[in-house]
Amino acid sequence: MIQHTFELTVDAVPGAIERVLSVVRRRRLGLRSFRAESATEGRWLVLIRAGAVPAEAGLALRQFATLIDVRDARIRDDDQATF
Amino acid sequence: MATLATRTIPEAVAQRGADLVWAALESVGANVVFGYPGGATLPMYDALPDHPRVHHVLVRHEQGAAHMADGYARATGRVGVCSATSGPGATNLVTGLACAYMDSVPLVAITGQVSTPLMGRDAFQETDVLGMVGPVTKHAFLVSAAEDIGPTIRRAFAIARAGRPGPVVVDIPKDVQLTLTTARTADDGPEPRAPGADPAELDRAAALVNGAARPVIIAGQGVRLARAHRELRALAERLDAPVVTTLLGIGAISEDHPLAAGMLGMHGSAGANRMVNDADVVLGVGLRFDDRVTGKLSAFAPKARIIHADIDPTQLGKNVPTAVGIVADAGAVLFALASRVARTSRPEWRGRLERDRPRPQLAAYEERVELPPRLVVRAIRETAADDAYFVADVGQHQMWAAQHLRLTEPDRFLTSGGLGAMGYALPAAIGAQLGRPASEVWAIAGDGGAQMTFHELGTAVQEGTPVKLAILNNGYLGMVRQWQQLFHDGRISQTPISSPDYVKLADAYGVLGILVERRRDLLASLAKAKLHRGPVVLDIRIEREANVWPIVPPGGANADLIEGPSA
DSSP: OEEEEEEEEEEOOTTHHHHHHHHHHHTTOEEEEEEEEEOSTTEEEEEEEEEEOHHHHHHHHHHHHHSTTEEEEEEEEGGGOOO | OOOOOTTTSOTTTOEEHHHHHHHHHHHTTOOEEEEOOOGGGHHHHHHGGGOTTSEEEEOSSHHHHHHHHHHHHHHHSSOEEEEEOTTHHHHHHHHHHHHHHHTTOOEEEEEEEOOGGGTTTTOTTOOOHHHHHGGGSSEEEEOOSGGGHHHHHHHHHHHHHSSSOOEEEEEEEHHHHHOEEOOOOOOOOOOOOOOOOOHHHHHHHHHHHHTOSSEEEEEOHHHHHTTOHHHHHHHHHHHTOOEEEOTTTTTSSOTTSTTEEEEOSTTSOHHHHHHHHHOSEEEEESOOOOHHHHBSGGGSSTTOEEEEEESOGGGTTTSSOOSEEEESOHHHHHHHHHTTSOOOOOHHHHHHHHHHSOOOSOOHHHHHSSOOHHHHHHHHHHHSOTTOEEEEOSSHHHHHHHHHOOOOSTTOEEEOOSSOOTTOHHHHHHHHHHHSTTSOEEEEEEHHHHHHHGGGHHHHHHHTOOOEEEEEEOSBOHHHHHHHHHHSTTOOOSOBOOOOOHHHHHHHTTOEEEEEOSHHHHHHHHHHHHHOSSOEEEEEEOOTTOOOSSBOOTTOBGGGOBOOTTO
16 A cells, blocks of 8 residues: 555536546545645545555546546655645 | 526527526437426426427336336437436436446436525435436536536436436436526537547457457347447358357347357357357457356356457456457447458368357257247247337246247347346337337236336336237246255245236236147237237246256356256
């Protein structure tokens, strides 16, 4: 289990956060923190700190990236986390 | 939500949001909608008569609407459309949405929602549709302004079709439907193209295949969705490699093709499972490698390196470790690989396929019973037109149909594969029939599933769809009974199920009903059903405690497959 930070740029529309959380739940990411804040116009920046085995983290990243509302998805090791 | 007054917008150009719903559907060529009206969709249905290009099919239950849209989509390759009101209308859609989601069926569901000021007030017939459908849809929209209706519906269609297809919900509050606006649907530009395969990954895959002695291709639903039958056959013939299919991949290759090795997995053929077990390279195209296909994951294809190609990047590496992963449309992958691999002949490997092919003759015990299921399925196949559509429900009959229909035309087998939703067959068959009015459509169901959605026979009557519903009636929820017998020490619990008199019930709907109890009556009864111009219900009293063989025990490896009672 490695700690990761997922950084997502998400359209600020109804249901978008729930869809992101659905991936967190279904991939059984060990959630440590979840933060959504207003970013540019009409977008949220979502920061998720979670633990996962590398394969599941990679799969989670791909699942985040295929969500219609997610404009950008990145992952980084937790030692680079900023919150 | 402010409602625009007619005095500020000339009436000649202002339209209600409700009109924009139908106009948007017309603009994308969606001319069949399966739905059921209600309070929150009253404005939509008030506007419907002004849009005669849309044919609305009044279902008997919203689950039926979703399954009909699903059957329509699978049979035509177009996006299926269904509609329901808020609250119970939307909740009733959920099973059908989940079915379409699991099986990658492009579908757009339009739901009415309570008016915006009432949302969150636990209003009459209010449910949080977006919250409810999230896990079973590709996407869901809540439309908050009338001018957004057209663009949202058009985007929903694009999303439903793009990449891995799936269902999309558009939830429209009643006040938004009533809002007057001058907005018009606009072109949204070209749809996103399917991703092209990475040439480097294709080269790696080709190198693996070229080095293989015992390659097997597994064709899934993705091959059918890509309409890539020719590309699949061309690659298989070039490699001289057997093709096994998933349940939803049936029809990807003609089942009388010499390289067609049958269905893989829990109720797949012994030959197909053995070939995958012994393969040194598996090329899986357009499938999820779900548990019914793989059996015990750690023992799946133990000697093989796996190449997995799928349009959905989230499928790669999800269930099975892959040596090469390719994200692309199945047709593009098959076509590109065919030009990269060497033409090869593998007479020994192909010979094994012939040796392991299931024998067509009935077993001795089957000869002693009046109506063994295998005989019934084959008789249906012989009776139906070569290019007929077959829609199987879920349970034992579904597996018998998958094993014994032996389809030669592409894309003629429709079933709820991933979700396994009993009650699918009749409504999906009605949808398929409306999409393919010139074709024969046969629904094959058990007596359990048939009773779940039998009321849709009323829809078939009202629409004049001449579907043939063959109920393989054994008086049991047969698949569950089989598992109770085989894996729960024979404790039969709540699986014997009574049925109504289907002939009388059919008659009450004004439909021809036929009871079949004897082998000697089977073919004549099926022929009578085929020739009848309207819907038909056949109550076929099959062998009561027949089991589906082969079977991979739950949790077992595909190699542990039990071939039959005498094995």
